[in-house]
Amino acid sequence: MDYQFKSIEQKWQQYWAANQTYKVTTDTTKPKYYVLDMFPYPSGAGLHVGHPLGYIASDIFARYKRIKGFNVLHPMGYDSFGLPAEQYAIQTGQHPAITTQANIARYRQQLDNLGFSFDWSREVRTSNADYYKWTQWIFMQIFNSWYNLETDKAEPISTLILKLETLGTREIKAVCDEDALTLQPSDWSAMTHLEKEAELLKYRLTFLKQSTVNWCPALGTVLANDEVKEGFSERGGHPVEQKKMMQWSMRITAYAERLLQGINTIDWPEPLKEIQKNWIGKSVGAMVKFQHIEVFTTRVDTLYGVTYLAIAPEHELVAQLTTPQQKESIDAYIAQTKKKSELDRMADVKTVSGAFTGSYVTNPINGAQIPVWIADYVLAGYGTGAVMAVPSGDQRDYLFAQHFNLPIIPILDAQQIDTQADPTKEGKYINSGIINGLTYKEATAVIIQELEKLGAGKAKINYRMRDAIFGRQRYWGEPVPVYFKDGLPYLIAESDLPLLLPEVDKYLPTQSGEPPLGRAKDWKYKHKYDYELSTMPGWAGSSWYWFRYMDAHNNQAFADKKAIAYWQDVDLYIGGSEHATGHLLYSRFWNKFLKDLGYVTQEEPFKKLINQGMIQGRSSFVHRLVDEDGKPTNTFVSFGLKNNHQTVPVHVDVNIVENDILDIEKFKASRDEYAKAEFILENGKYFCGHEVEKMSKSKFNVVNPDDLIERYGADTLRMYEMFLGPLEQSKPWNTNGIEGVFKFLRKFWKLFHDDSFTFKVSDQNPTKAELKALHKIIKKVEEDIERFSFNTSVSSFMIAVNELTDLKCDNKAILQDMVIVLSPYAPHICEELWALLGNTNSVSTATYPTFNPAYLVEDNFNYPISINGKTKTNISLPLTMEAIDVELYVLQSELVTKYFDGKTPKKVIVVKGRIVNVVL
């Protein structure tokens, strides 16, 4: 029989499921390897052809590692809490659990169609209570911890209490809120229970605090910084505003330095590491006190050049600093900046604006009186919300000073400040008191020392990263395992986990503006205490899920210690780069936290990470003729002729276009208005135009993997997606070319069959040429997979099969090894051929063949002969021939001398086994 992909693929998918072929156990006799995909949010649209790209690559890698002798953990699950299901629920009233369930079923079907080797017995769903029980449990551990800067790790809150009881705050170096009190042991013991709890909240790694948050009115929830893009919500694109609210936060800033340092220890793409570094945003500088106004600066050496202080319009001291005379203009300025949206403020960088408060403060280093201005170029959210302005060294300060006629003092003798600020650090200091004559390298330490002596400042490292807001005023998320008593939050008992998501009548906020959970009837802890009504953010469940796969059904712990000790961390993680500042940062944070408390063993969760490129859409267009009035007609012009006519492009479904040629009959049938369409053709064909756009329904360029599997089979689709190009590169999807891969698999199938498609292999000894073809591919695939170059492996498979076909190879030993080598890429066809070859187990239990270099050894090499670097001819010579003999041979060869043109060679370069170059 010819290659019957449909029945073969069905048969083996059923076999794998029935025999649990890919179920994996903790097996300490084998080395472990953990291959993980970023688990998907199961959206209603299902998978398009771009989604499986990473899954295919990871599956090939997992299958390869398996036949290389590793015990491979390769699981899959669903990040199933989230906004879209809830938005849908609001519109339809249907419980998000129901739509989520249906979407998961669809995803599972689509994933199964592709023949992935996931161990489905370990599936996780973040919205299942037996999963989110442990998300809640981890939250409780975080709540019960503080960050000890002395040991540089998180510790149970009990060690903090002990310190407070015995030593007081003087001996405590912790990451905590700024308003934490200074306490003696006696002060602590004198506090009431309530006061103590309120104080501890300032230390806990997750805490409730009045803070400025990103509020999105359209979604009815707060958002984390990474969920806001340019002033709009990442999901849905709704405007976001700043609002003061009582909110749960995670003290991720405690881990800023470790998150930064850890980046140097992991094998991630450079751009991704760069994004995380920028997000953390470390800057080394100093805090300086201008009386009661504190500023942060990275150039404390410029302190003598300060000619004014600029503070953000939102700064808390604005009212206090404003003199009665200036009140009117300050109020007007604040009103004006408030009107400007976030976006305007960002777009309008060039306009200088500000207002004088009327107050002056003293420069601590020289006692100079300097004016305090408010200016919207100072951001309330960064540093202290106040800056010391040095117009000679900072361009923004320079423009501001010019605009408002403030002095500009040069501070370095090499500074060029006639037309703009000069931020360089060259030269020696002038106008700078105690650092006059010093260089930049010397000056900073001197200034900081002096400031410390005066009590007016100290060295300080500042981070851009903020603590992460951890509450969402939404329904479809994990309930926070907290109740309130006397206005303070307490954890529920561990034995009461999981705290189940209660039923509500509507998925909308209550009349009084409480989150949807406020609608739950009789929902109180121990029938009397109010629960926290916000739920956890989307990233909660995904911040630890890779541990759950290690031991997915454990009721006693999030994962058994032995399982964690064996599987340790993720060896290879594949997913999109859009999670750079969200999931990938929070996961590293939770991982470090769990390690501090001794629950896990590794400092970093994902050793090696690869971002698969985005698959864009490739839209097709028909060109519709318009008449003199510009009105569209029912005539369509083929692409090559469109410039001869007045036309407008119209999107056309890519599924009725092949190699840019429109299927006219299908086009006519696609819409009533096209039924009587007429066409201006080229060579009897209608060619479409094309453009690369995002893949979306509205652009009619969505290609569904199910359709391609129906037509070519999963093995072809898997290999074609890899063949498309390097995994990490973004590229438009184009189904042109899939035929080539399909033909390859049919050709491979033919190697095992005679002309009437009867299975036939021979037991003869393989020939030298056959062995060479085989061992070339054994080596190549090994090298390619190890460097994630899947596209080049596919080409090499084609070359190998072409060679074996030319050799008319039907040798069993050769073909059997070919099956093993190809099996990670095209598992179904390989299982079938493996079985036909007489094997009774799955090909995934086979061993990858050992490469033998002896088969690739050549006797002769066809030397390219170049004259002055240009290749002119080839001469085949034995590889054993020494360079000097090669030179002699080449120089007397007529093939070469005819190019000499009477000249004598000046020089001859011979690289043994590579090239000969004659310089004339």
Next chain:
RNA sequence: GCUCAGAUGGUGGAACUGGUAGACACGCAGGACUUAAAAUCCUGUUCCCGUUAAAGGAGUGCGGGUUCGAUUCCCGCUCUGAGUACCA
């Protein structure tokens, strides 16, 4: 503006440490088989000039450099994509 990635035939791409640029595939052209079509197979396919074949010239975004030799290394520029942005 800054940071990063990239630019190779009609198309997707290959060339791993500087050594025969264009592997492999798509598409296209021609041919075989067929009453015909599909499928399959064979041949050709970077460009220019020439053409029976040859022979020649140019060529990896642009301009320079290093080298016997550069898609690969260095300098400058152009364009494309991504990230980020008044961060003090």
